[in-house]
Amino acid sequence: MSLLPRTAEEFSSADYWERFFRKRGEKAFEWYGDYNSLCGVLHKYIKPRDKVLVVGCGNSELSEQLYDVGYHQLTNIDISETVVSHMNQRNAERRPDLTFQQLDATQTGFDSGSFQAALDKGTLDAMASEEDGELAGRMLAEVGRVLAVGGRYVCVTLAQEHVIKLAVEHFARGWAVRIHCLSAQQTAESDASFALPVFVLVCTKFRQAPPFAVLELCQGEDGAPARLASVPELLSAVKERQAYNLTLHKLRGATDASSTPSLTLCHAATGRPRYTLTVQDSLPSAKLPRSNHFAIFIVPQGRESDWLYGSAEGRTQLASSAKFRRLVIVAMHRDQEYEDMQAVQLELSPLVMELAPPGMPANQQVPFLSVGGDLGWREVIGRGVSALTGQYSVEDVRGEDGHLYRRLIFMNNCQLVQSESRLRSAVTASAHKKKNKKKSKPSVTEAPALTGVKDRIVDKGFLCCTHHEVMVAGLAMLGMDAVNNKDQPVSVLLVGLGGGGLPQFVHDFVPHARVEVVELDPAVLEVAQTWFGFQTNERLKVTLGDGLEHIKTLESEGGNAFDVVMFDVDSKDTTLGMSCPPPAFVETPLLKKVYSLLTPRGLFMLNLVCRDSALRKSVLERVGAVFPCVFSRGIEGEVNEVLLCCRGSGEGHKPHTIPQTLQQTAKDLQKTLRANTQTPPCVPQIDIAAMLSDLKVV
Structure with missing residues (x-):
């Protein structure tokens, strides 16, 4: 709008405001809302008997409306002679005691401690330059001087970062600071709403500075104050409210199926994330029932990392099957207590309506959807901090199939399951072992009940990750002579431990296999041993260190040969289009070193997670340039694919078809794994043939 200043400096210019009010004339200008939208919070902190200094009054009707409801000790000041003259003339007859004076807010000349309140609606925002806060600082100092002990500075502001930081840091020393976040207000200038909420900063002057900072944030005019420990925490909380309202503003516009904004709702009392x-x-082209505007889907606890809820592709599929214009998918946070589904719905109902799509009828019923109708179950059984990855959580959850699962979650990416194992009941397993003491083929145990954590043990025969199953199945490509060779047992080098499920499975069920694991993070090894049943011995060893450097060292030493080298390591750089492995693991020089470490019959297995098609093509070209025979096995419903790379093609050229003998070898390997069961009633639960049925030649 042409009436608004173009630069921050103009806001603090007396000449600018002279031009502004001359051009505007009689029409009142209401920054950030009128009396009706602000009266609740203003009456809370300013009493009718108070002597009030209105700083930068402009031609707002706010002072007049306050006067009309009993506030008769208002002193209004403004830097503009034009607006002061106009406001005095406008109120001379109807409000003779309402005074307007042309004064500089940085040096008013009033006696110290002569006011009980100072009211500022937009003036601080106007004076605070992003480049230089000196002028606004002088105004705040003057306000502090003229206020009496117990007096309040009440400032209506948009809380731009440089503005609110200046004010809070100024008053945090010796004053109580409270900020109310109001809803985005309707302006008098247009029919559009502010994208950002309006805040009311209330600073109370103490006679003596308290021994600690008093910093509080309230939602709405009557919200309970949440205490913040430091100025940065308070500023961060303000920023979160602004981001939330900006998202709401965007959602009230046109819908976009490719954009999936996420919002975090926090517990009012603690400030901790709750939902x-x-x-x-849905896509604009989707055929939907006319009345299906909006629905809320509540994800069961412990299931938020499932592909259907934790990935963009899964959520798109969920919304498509639900058949609503807009679906809000709600995940509950760990370490929060939830009574039941009805209580959750009651808690969410007044909040989620703000997210309704544009054009939804006002009386439209909004259904809550769920799986099974209950909240699910999750128990956090361990926590810790990794020096490399930060905080982590180990938790037991109930899966969609009714079984219990144990998961490792790194909190910097809590939507991703780092490692997962299925659990069995230790009590049932022990009883089953006695019952089947003389039997050679124990049966699979049933899903455990919700017993104590000590009664749950990891089922080492069950691999939760399909790509782990593919890697195990890939051993069939070595041939059964190699797998069953006691004199030259299969040797495996695995980079990336996780919960240890893959190396433990190979150790337990592949005859005589020798496995060396390289893991960068000592905390991951501790978690694997403490919570996931991982056990090292002379055939299963772990080297702590950088996998890249370890491979380089092994290659330079010479004399090291492995039948299988596996890469199952994720990238910490979320900006890349490839989340597994890190790019350095698929550079040509390293791939050549891997090739040289393999025996003539050797295999290189790579878990590849790449959403960037051009990057994926580049990786496949590099791998194919080093290994003469490369197969790919995609994982249904996931981005993962496993590359199975042979050191030799067996025929001296790149194959065009899958070997006919592979399916028979797969059946033989299946029998071998089952025959090698050593810890009843733990049985390898994997279909080797199925894992190799969808191989494609790269």
Whole structure:
């Protein structure tokens, strides 16, 4: 709008405001809302008997409306002679005691301690330059001087970062600071709403500075104050509210199925995250029932990392099957207590309506959807901090199939399951072992009940990750002579330990196999041993260190040969289009070193997770340039694919078809794994033939 200043410096210019009010004339200008939208919080902190200094009054009707409801000790000041003259003339007859004076807010000339309140609506925002806060600082100092002990500076502001930081840091020393976050207000200038909320900063002057900072944030005019420990925490909380309202503003516009904004709702008393809401819109071309505007889907506890809820592709599929214009997918946070489904719905109902799609009828019923109708179950059984990855959580959850699972979650990416194992009941397993003491083929145990954590043990025969199953199945490509050779047992080098399920499975069920694991993070090894049943011995060893450097060292030493080298390591750089492995693991020089470490019959297995098609093509070209025979096995419903790379093609050229003998070898390997069961009633639960049925030649 042409009436608004173009630069921050103009806001603090007397000449600018002279031009502004001359051009505007009689029409009142209401920054950030009028009396009706602000009266609740203003009456809370300013009493009718108070002597009030209105700083930078402009031609707002706020002072007049306050006067009309009993506030008769208002002193209004403004730097503009034009607006002061106009406001005095406008109120001379109807409000003779309402005074307007042309004064500089940085040096008013009033006696110290002569006011009980100072009211500022937009003036601080106007004076605070992003480049230089000196002028605004002088105004705040003057306000502090003229206020009496117990007096309050009440500032209506948009809380731009440089503005609110200046004010809070100024008053945090010796004053109580409270900020109210109001809803985005309707301006008098247009029919559009502010994208950002309006805040009311209330600073109370103490006679003596308290021994600690008093910093509080309230939602709405009557919200309970949440205490913040430091100025940065308070500023961060303000920023979160602004981001939330900006998202709401965007969601009230046109829908976009490719955009899935997420919002975090926090517990009012503690400020800790309680719900994460992801908004998923249907494609414009989708055929939907006319009345299906909006629905809320509550994800069961412990299931938020499932592909259907934790990935963009899964959420798109979920929204498509639900058949609503907009689906809000709600995940509950760990370390929060939830009574039941009805209580969750009651808690969310007044909040989620803000996320309704544009054009939804006002009286439209909004259904809550769920799986099974209950909240699910999750128990956090361990926590810790990794020096490399930060905080982590080990938790037991109930899966969709009714079984219990144990998961390792790194909190910097809590939507991703780092490692997972299925659990068995230790009590049932022990009883089953006695019952089947003389039997050679124990049966699979049933899903455990919700017993204590000590009664749950990891089922080492079950691999939760399909790509782990493919890697195990890939051993069939070595041939059964190699797998069953006691004199030259299969040797495996695995980079990336996780919970240890893959190396433990190979150790337990592949005859005489020798496995060396390289893991960068000592905390991961500790978690694997403490919570996932991982056990090292002379055939299963772990080297702590950088996998890249370890491979380089082994290659330079010479004399090291492995039948299988596996890469199952994720990238910490989320900006890349490839989350597994890190790019350095698929550079040509390293691939050549891997090739040289393999025996003539050797295999290189790579878990590849790449959403960037051009990057994936580049990786496949590099791998194919080093290994003469490369197969790919995609993972249904996931981005993962496993590359099975042979050191030799066996025929001196790149194959065009899958070997006919592979399916028979797969059946033989299946028998061998089952025959090698050593810890009843733990049985390898993997279909080797199925894992190799969808191989494609790269």
